[in-house]
Amino acid sequence: MNDENFVQVKNLRKVYENGHEAIKDVSFSVKKGDLVCLLGPSGCGKTTIFNMLAGLLTPTSGDILFDGKSVVKTAPKDRQIGYVFQNYALYPHMTVLQNVMFPLTVGKNKRPKAEAEKVARKYMNLTQIDEFADQKPDQLSGGQQQRVAIARALVQEPKILLMDEPLSNLDARLRLKIREEIRSLVKKVGITTLFVTHDQEEALSIGDKIILFNDGVIQQDDLGQNLYSEPNNYFVANFVGNPVIDNFSVEVKDGKVTGSDFEIAVSDLKQDRFKHELKDGKYVLSVRPENILPAESGNVKVTIQDIELIGRERILKFNHDGIQARSLVDLETPIKAGDNINLKMRLDRIFIFTPEGERVY
Amino acid sequence: MKKIRWGRLFAYLILTFFAIITVFPFIYMILGGLMSFQETTTIPPTIIPKNPQWGNYASVFAQAPFARYFLNTFITASVTTIVSLFNAILGAFAMVNLRFKGKNFVQIVLLSLLMVPGEAIIFTNYNTVAKMGLLNTYLGLVLPFLTSIFYMYYLQSYFGAISRTIYKAAKIDGASDWEYIWKILVPMSRGGLFTVGLLSFISGWNSFLWPLLVTNEDSMRLLNNGLTNFASDAGSETQLQLAAATLTVLPILVLYFIFRKQIIRGVVRNDLKG
Numbered sequence: 207m208n209d210e211n212f213v214q215v216k217n218l219r220k221v222y223e224n225g226h227e228a229i230k231d232v233s234f235s236v237k238k239g240d241l242v243c244l245l246g247p248s249g250c251g252k253t254t255i256f257n258m259l260a261g262l263l264t265p266t267s268g269d270i271l272f273d274g275k276s277v278v279k280t281a282p283k284d285r286q287i288g289y290v291f292q293n294y295a296l297y298p299h300m301t302v303l304q305n306v307m308f309p310l311t312v313g314k315n316k317r318p319k320a321e322a323e324k325v326a327r328k329y330m331n332l333t334q335i336d337e338f339a340d341q342k343p344d345q346l347s348g349g350q351q352q353r354v355a356i357a358r359a360l361v362q363e364p365k366i367l368l369m370d371e372p373l374s375n376l377d378a379r380l381r382l383k384i385r386e387e388i389r390s391l392v393k394k395v396g397i398t399t400l401f402v403t404h405d406q407e408e409a410l411s412i413g414d415k416i417i418l419f420n421d422g423v424i425q426q427d428d429l430g431q432n433l434y435s436e437p438n439n440y441f442v443a444n445f446v447g448n449p450v451i452d453n454f455s456v457e458v459k460d461g462k463v464t465g466s467d468f469e470i471a472v473s474d475l476k477q478d479r480f481k482h483e484l485k486d487g488k489y490v491l492s493v494r495p496e497n498i499l500p501a502e503s504g505n506v507k508v509t510i511q512d513i514e515l516i517g518r519e520r521i522l523k524f525n526h527d528g529i530q531a532r533s534l535v536d537l538e539t540p541i542k543a544g545d546n547i548n549l550k551m552r553l554d555r556i557f558i559f560t561p562e563g564e565r566v567y
Numbered sequence: 568m569k570k571i572r573w574g575r576l577f578a579y580l581i582l583t584f585f586a587i588i589t590v591f592p593f594i595y596m597i598l599g600g601l602m603s604f605q606e607t608t609t610i611p612p613t614i615i616p617k618n619p620q621w622g623n624y625a626s627v628f629a630q631a632p633f634a635r636y637f638l639n640t641f642i643t644a645s646v647t648t649i650v651s652l653f654n655a656i657l658g659a660f661a662m663v664n665l666r667f668k669g670k671n672f673v674q675i676v677l678l679s680l681l682m683v684p685g686e687a688i689i690f691t692n693y694n695t696v697a698k699m700g701l702l703n704t705y706l707g708l709v710l711p712f713l714t715s716i717f718y719m720y721y722l723q724s725y726f727g728a729i730s731r732t733i734y735k736a737a738k739i740d741g742a743s744d745w746e747y748i749w750k751i752l753v754p755m756s757r758g759g760l761f762t763v764g765l766l767s768f769i770s771g772w773n774s775f776l777w778p779l780l781v782t783n784e785d786s787m788r789l790l791n792n793g794l795t796n797f798a799s800d801a802g803s804e805t806q807l808q809l810a811a812a813t814l815t816v817l818p819i820l821v822l823y824f825i826f827r828k829q830i831i832r833g834v835v836r837n838d839l840k841g
Contacts, residue, residue, distance in 0.1 A: 289735075289736065295733050297736075297737075298755065299754045299757075300754075308740055310739075311750075312741050313743060313746065314741065362740070
């Protein structure tokens with residue numbers, strides 16, 4: 207029925223008692239069975255939204271609907287959600303089995319012990335933690351604890367799974383492995399999942415869709431690739447992408463975009479990419495490092511200061527107009543530190559933002 | 568050749584000196600309980616009894632109802648411990664996990680009550696208990712000690728150390744506050760609860776002033792009052808007094824020896840006596 211808007215957040219606002227407005231008018235929706243990432247820097251309000259979704263915090267105004275029904279006045283335990291905490295929040299005095307069974311041994315979900323154990327075992331099997339059933343959480347590695355937390359969240363067979371930075375306590379290699387596991391697991395179970403992270407790479411790899419937050423507002427609610435290739439504003443362009451985007455201060459005057467040592471005719475830009483009219487004045491021109499490449503005909507003259515190797519590609523670092531910028535080239539490109547080269551931008555891939563961060567091109 | 572560390576030697580000397588001063592009365596009490604009357608009164612004093620007089624203990628039990636005192640003390644100490652622990656758990660849980668209006672105010676009021684010494688309100692309590700007709704009853708003996716702000720405050724520091732997300736997780740898992748307390752909070756704080764329970768039991772066992780006020784029948788006396796009473800009744804029989812004193816402190820000494828780690832940890836933790 208409400209599959210398209212299985213989770214719906216409408217004009218949500220949260221002002222803390224100390225007057226801090228953590229969430230300012232946020233609206234979004236999530237499709238049934240999707241895995242959606244809430245992405246943003248620390249302190250952007252992701253966890254506040256999550257706590258409101260879970261019912262651990264009451265919104266100041268706005269509404270939250272699960273499957274078409276408002277849950278703002280529903281207690282956490284009655285919202286049919288599973289929650290995986292950043293620090294897992296496993297009960298240290300219980301064994302793995304007891305931890306996973308716990309939701310089925312309390313409150314109105316209480317079931318006979320044998321039945322609870324059967325359900326718990328099913329999810330422990332799914333998360334591959336059967337063999338640790340009788341161990342205590344502190345005997346497990348971070349990755350194993352993570353799986354216990356997921357099994358415990360799933361055991362109540364919730365409609366929605368909320369995961370709050372579940373990978374941030376794991377080391378880099380394990381993180382890659384577990385995030386693939388999480389994605390395939392939630393897809394297998396078919397549960398609608400919201401996933402909070404501050405790691406863009408994690409969000410891009412795991413999410414069906416990404417909602418990028420900053421300052422308590424949604425900056426962009428879109429597919430991962432669109433966040434990268436068609437950012438809504440300056441913040442999105444700079445937050446997403448590694449290596450980070452290059453930004454050049456430019457001025458638009460007499461039909462030309464003028465940087466400190468380059469010029470682009472406005473007529474050379476692709477007309478259908480303009481979001482607004484490009485009036486005369488100061489702007490920021492941004493270009494992803496893979497879209498500004500060495501070329502004889504290039505009009506940006508730079509001296510390469512340093513070269514960083516990242517696997518099969520190299521980052522040429524240079525200083526332009528006092529700002530560090532980058533160009534991403536193949537491993538084979540025969541350029542050394544100290545070389546003077548010309549760089550050429552792909553004009554159909556550059557972005558132009560107003561100083562306030564609004565995208566114009 | 569090893570250098571003599573004078574500072575260290577001096578420290579050990581002082582420690583030994585104070586250890587002897589502290590422990591000697593205990594040792595003498597135990598030894599004296601086994602002496603004959605002559606040995607306890609000779610000058611110079613005897614330290615080691617020639618023939619241990621185990622019969623002294625039989626005489627003590629024969630001359631005063633010490634078994635009854637033991638029972639009374641055990642009952643009051645246990646009841647106070649269990650009930651005050653129960654109340655302290657609920658109170659500390661509320662202060663740590665619940666949000667309610669005026670929480671800070673309640674906290675401040677409770678803390679300031681903690682500053683009032685028990686002796687200052689003992690006569691008000693006596694009047695209340697007397698008017699309720701509870702003199703010479705078990706209820707009268709335990710009533711003022713069934714809640715303890717100190718223990719509640721003490722447990723707050725234990726409960727506060729448990730990550731808040733554990734509480735949130737339990738709520739999402741569907742547990743009520745009551746279930747959270749008994750299935751998660753209490754099992755996770757066993758160490759702290761044990762220490763509080765032990766301190767409470769010991770102070771119940773050692774209580775003196777209150778039971779002295781609210782009881783005057785021999786059948787309701789606690790050990791300490793029984794002992795005082797016995798000391799005046801038994802008059803000059805010093806060896807029996809010492810034996811009775813040994814009896815009184817023995818259970819507590821045993822508790823100390825078994826659980827000294829927990830007791831020391833508990834006392835050090837708050838720089839306060841239980």
